[in-house]
Amino acid sequence: MSGSLFSKDGIMRINTDNFKSYTLRSKINAQLTPWLKVSNNTQYFDSRYKYPGLEGGANSNFVAITVHALPIYAPRNPDGTPTYNTLKNNYSIGDGLFANLLKGVAGGEQRVHELTTINTVELSLAKNWNLTANHSYSFYITDDWYRSAVATYSIQPGIMTTVPNYNTDQLKKTFWFDPQNVVNVFSSYNHTFGKHYVSAMAGINYETRKHQVLAGSRKNLLSESLNDLNLGTGEQLVNGGAYEYELFGAFFRANYDYLGKYLLEVNGRLDGTSRFGSGRRNGFFPSVSAGWRISEENFFESARNAVNNLKIRASYGTLGNQLPPKFNDNPASSSFYPYIPMMPTAQSSWITNGQKLQYVSSPAPISAGLTWESATTSNIGLDATLLKNRLNISFDGYIRNTTGILVPGQVLPSVYGATVPTQNAGNIRTKGFELTLGWADRFNIGGRPFSYNVSFVVSDSKSKVTKYDNPNKTLSNPYIGQVIGEMWGYQIDGMFQSNEEAQAYKVDQTIVNKQRLSAPGDWSKLQAGDLKFADLNGDGKIDQGANTLGDHGDLKKIGNNRARYRYGINIGASWNGFDFSALAQGILRKNWYPGNNADKFWGPYSRPYYSFIPEDFGKDIWTPENPNAYFPVLRGYTALNAGGDLNAANDRYIQNVGYLRLKNVVIGYTVPEKISKMVRIPRARIYISGENLLTYTPLRSKYIDPEAFDGDATNGRTYPMSKTISAGLNITF
Template identity: 30%
Template sequence: MKRKTNHPDCLHNYRRKKIYRIMKLLSVFLFCGSMVISAAGYAQNKRVTIQESTISIQELFEQIENSADCRFAYSNSQLNPQQIVSVNVKDSDVEEVLKQVLDKNLTYKVIENYYVIVDKTQSDVVAQVQQHVVEGKVTDHMGEPLPGVNVYEQENPTSGVITGIDGSFSISVSSENASLTFSFVGFESQVVNVAGRTNFNITMVEEATGLDEVVVVAYGTQKKVNVTGSVSAVTSDKIEERPVQNVSQALQGIVPGLNVTSSGGGELNNPLKINIRGAGTIGDGSNSGPLILIDGMEGDMNSLNPQDIESISVLKDAASSAIYGSRAPFGVILITTKRGKEGRMQINYNNNFRWSDPLLKPNMLDSYTFAKYWNDARANAGQNPAFTDEVLERILAYQKGEIDYGTVANTNGDRWQQYTGSHANTDWFEEHYKSWTPSQEHALSMNGGSEKIQYYLSTNYLNQNGLLRHANDSFDRFTVTANVTAKLADFASIRYNTKFIRETYEKATHQFGLFYHNIARRWPTNPVYDPNGFYADGGEILQLREGGRNISEKDQNYQQFRLDIEPIKGWKLIGELNYRTDTYFSSSNYLPAYAHDVAGNPYAVGVGWLSPGSTQASEYASKTTYMSPNLYTQFTKEFEGGHNLTALAGFQSEENKTRNLGGYRNDLISPDLPTINTASGEDKITSGGYGHWATAGFFGRINYNYQEKYLVELNARYDGTSRFLREERWNLFPSLSVGWNIARENFWQPLEDKINTFKLRASWGELGNQNTNNWYPFYTTMPVGTANGSWMINGMRPNTASSPGLVSSLLTWETVRSWNIGLDAGMFDNRLTLVFDYFQRFTEDMVGPAPELPATLGTSVPKINNADMKSYGFELELSWRDKIGQVSYGVRGILADDQQEVTCYPNENGRVDMWYAGRMGGEIWGYTTHGIAKSDDEMNNWLANHDQSVMGSNWAAGDIMYEDLNNDGEINSGSGVLGDTGDYSIIGNNTPRYKFSIDLDAAWKGIDFRMLWQGVGKRDYALGGPYFWGANGNMWQAAGFKEHMDYFRPEGHELGANVDGYYPRPIMSWESNKNTKTQTRYLQNAAYIRLKNIQVGYTIPQTFTKKYGVQKLRFYVSGENLLTFTDMTKIFDPETIDGGWSDGKIYPLSKTISAGCSITF
């Protein structure tokens, strides 16, 4: 049942999910309690039995609501909820109860299932003036009915009604020329002239609140108009109903300054990399990821059910995150999950059925073109053809369908030929990747409660299937969440949150980095099947299907308790206890995979790194426990004259413990039971240990504002960590931010109708970074090896120990200082909003390379804090929301940029192959290309004045001509130090610049539409390896794609002349290195724009769904990654070039089409 919330002079009854629609029934008496509610029909068959001699009005109404499916609205000025009454009814209707308890001056009106208590005298007044009846319906911009809208006559405010559940209303006005006012919280009020009409359809427009919304910040919330730091907020509608596997994917492109990259491509268990405002450190062992807090506790947001998320706040500058101290030097992501709301139970079910296809697959050459390409590359290297004329004839015959088998027996007649002896025509990317793989996700939630207790319960199941045809990879996630809030007393409440998450990832053991490298190296002449119908050797299929499985299972258990006490108004005491356990278990087995010879007899092939026929079972387990108690207090006071003060102080500690153990055995007794216990090999322990770290901190914050015009915020945290020596363990991290809302000044009044908000912000802060990979950097440790001695004792290798490395007693925090200036503006009633930030961040005392000491030291030199770096950039966000007729629409664009510059680094010689002071992050050093020689004469003439002997020899037509930048007649990189780099120079930068997105949405009569474009405006990239260069170098480390055929070929070439080809002539030997140097000609433009998401939905009108007890029913279709525009060569995806085995050897991202529905009861 929906329960009421009493406030002085008004009662808010029904709260809707959407923030602006938080009530179905508004305050009845808006104007000093005098507004009258007219009656609407309601069934009189609700029966109740109540026998109470002493019961308060409030308790009585609650009992009736729980048993009769109705609700009450009244004003405290008319009816005291604590008034004691006596009731004795049995199987009576509600009206009978009201007759017993209501004062003689009170009566009631019935609107749908609402009983609205009104004064009899006011009811009579209304009756006297009712003359002209007007009817109609009120809806929002999506055509959804709006219940609880106040409709009243402007000239006679006491003549008013409230719209029903279906948004309908009927009101009697004093004359045909009356004016009606429609008002509703979160919507702009409208005034309509009746002008003799009797029927109206009213569409209400949401208030463009813009910068006036409330956002979550550290340890609380603030009105965005009062925020002085750099904070971006994301609401749940931006991430719900997207066909993505995790929250990180949904955040890409919607928060300025939040960078989300995929290091593992589209692999199902791929951890996305996230940073805020770019890389923050290059310190040895450090990382620059943000602190991620879920309801105040550190956690993995990618494991969350996206449907459980209420909002996400991204704290980007030091002023916003300083209160979290050493755990948040590079920003914070605050995730707030949904909680129960007072009212009757709401049940929501969401589903999503999706179909995924590889976003990009290289186009392999057909086998005949491939063979001719290979022969040409070998000829350029002075070698014999790889494919004989006889094989070439077989290849053509196979392609024409004259023969239906892809290979023949070898000269010995026992094995099938592969590579240079087979003649199939296989596209291995098409063979290994499936098309439109189905997956599904389901979510169910319940929320509701009374004034005393509210609850939110949910469960979610995701089944995501991979793209690999023969590996059958899959990812399953199951989550259960319960959030309960209970009011213990008027001054105290308790909150309990719990989550259980299980993630299961299964794949072929052979599915690891080398596999993606191997796909391109499998020649198209190799067949999928041998002539006997068995899977053929030489294509990775056998290893994937038969070579064993890897199954990993991760359980996460969150337990969170919170107690709020407010002894006096404005003073709160909060205690929190957060506890989380992460349990991980992984089992892998390598099983024998068998190809078949000509006679059909099996023979073993190698799987992974093991030799053919070898077997192995391995297991790894770990458990991590995390506990964090927080105690803090907050005081808020509004003083006379517009002075507002909020003070916060508290203590937090963290303790993290982890244990792990891993091992394996070879030689399985039975492949049907692949466990360590069923293997007969020697025990091998691969890992095992215990780790522990802890932090403690005292923190405080003071917020002051004067009339929301002048804003000041001070933060400080005194933090300690276990990762440093006692003398270096504690540090103070302060921050200061100020704001000036100029639009609140008197002199701004001439502009206020055009520019409603104009706020300047500035902040400074200092933080420390203790996020090192080494938890004990100050301990002297002695490396120990198990059975790894190079000698034998009693027939066995002994364990060994080597000299411990030295540690520095001065090793301490990295210090992160940042500045931020910003502007928040809202124009034209906040329909147009602008947010701009410029920042500088200085990371000092990074851990760099150890100083050079004589080799006689006998051990490693300790690393010290000796490097500094500077980051800087900007963020711009522009939004426009408006309505044209019945179409509401929005446009939002973001643009962000960040750069990093090393300002101090121990590189005395100035070597350019390492960091040095003044080096920009992402610098690409290379040679400047003059062009490709179109003839031997042109090449010889070039060499006469440009000695390229350092680069290689045997120069000829089709080879690269390099520019002589220093005009010394030789092409080289000098000594490779600053000031002497010869013809080697900075030719580009691979840092993604000008990251942008465009978010469009529109709605009309229940139809909603959204389109999100995301991209990078500027980026250079130097690609390499076989995916880019094709048939160069070792023939077993080469590839053949259609793009590779655009290479130099002289006149008269059997494949056709191509003197203006993109690539140099292919050379199947290491001599090709002379042409494949990093150089300007092959520097890629990695900028791109991608249609990240497009979605169309339709919400069924409530007038239809309410007949079946459905509050909301929405259907939608969605697409992810459907279009990409880039100048980069089509072999590569600009989003994944950094990951995998580098240079495109990676599990591809998916383009996804999905459909689903959301239904609320």
């Protein structure tokens, strides 16, 4: 048995957020008879995240307090009351969030309860013949609540006014229950006869999962410190939702080995899912792999001192997918009943006999032929151990053809009047590799053994669209030949260095200068410090043409938003009771064009009233005295609004958010046994550990975490990742 308790406070100084978690694990094995073995493996996880302010967590607060909050504004008045508006302009102070946080009532809690228990029975039917059956039950429960509250502010002493943004007293409760059952029954057999070894395994798999949600809310509670729906006196709402799905499959595996030299494996799965209609629910997915241990051949004897092991291998196989993936960052339908027409319900704004009318809309078009996607992979690999087992090399190269991807069937004009039905209409080809290098050795230092190891892993892949119904190859949709993740934008040929140069530029930049053209007076004119867009097609104007591959105007490929060349480095060493380990990981390249609300990058070019301006930002702004600045002449909203020159993706401001991060460093010392046993402790180890200690990135901002872009584009507005240093003690009794 093992367990843990964990607690961590957030970084807010007032009404801080807090995370707590509890885990319990147990594993029991019992050999009841020589032919019967049973086991249970159970894990329980419970967490609680309590936060103040806006619904969803503290990260929402970090976004909101940057808006409408010039640094000259104070969150409190001299008498301690919150501020919201100075009446000096039209903008509120932090959209009222400071008043909300200082009130200290608004906030919520996110709770997670997770259980997985697996019971297994193993029967020994005969020599080398076993039967195994297991059942796994798990559930995932979320139990969340959120309390909004009425916040007040003052402009004059003694006169409190309700903040318009936060004028609702309401409690929301959400309960989410996801139980899952998995049953596996399989039998395995192996036998060695002479120089031959064979083994086989076959079985069945059944999975079912349900989802249920119950949510309710109540307004105008009788207490600000107690949170219960029964305390509400105002409007009460309730809603819910549910779905379920099932999977059933049969599988087999057969292996053959001759003298440990020639290896062969054949696999197959017949899978069925409830997500598709009758006749299309099942798919068969086979695979075969073979290996040759060249180092075991007689002709390799002379090289065995240098190359201790050498194996080449190859495989070819298909896997099925029944859940919709993301295709060019556009998720397909996530419905668990995509083959059934759904008739959405809604409430009319018309009132009849004191009630709002309910109505049902016509269903969106569906495709009756939905079935499994197939991913067929061809792989070739090599494993080698050299120099007396000190150097290990493993390499895999593969080509994966994913066919029948669930995507909108074809690109249709908006006059179609409905969403394009999802079909098995897309194909992608992916080429990639993975390389692992490892070195381990030991020698004596001061008469004591010193051992160390270093490993490096790097992988990369690139995907191209090989089928998609987009005959015009519009750039806003996938098209045949497209590299997944490619980014298009304009080319910048520097900045105008004088008003005369700007006025003499004959190219029409209206499309990317609408924000400038709406400015008053001379600020509407192109002038020194403005960006100079390149007219790549020579037609005298900057535009995207027909936005197709054949006519893309002045657009060009400026990057790719998919991560390229993921890598990791692991180092370890030990000597005389001391041990050391370090892990670093990163991405060599991933492009990102800052979004319109990327305030940590654009600063006042996005919203002039942001509360945060990067340090030394003035040195990056173009002025006649600073003609080689990174940013153009300062114009507000040019990064925020469509038609602003910085809002238009271009090659000057596209960023590489690749990074190298030192994720973990541990230094430990194991107390000598002769000392620890004096206090009846067989083993004791003390250590100090550091997390996220150093980060290098070519991203041109030290206020945005590059790792935050590994999952999604958030404009860099994320709760900061902690740099943590901890010390610990491990004792074995």
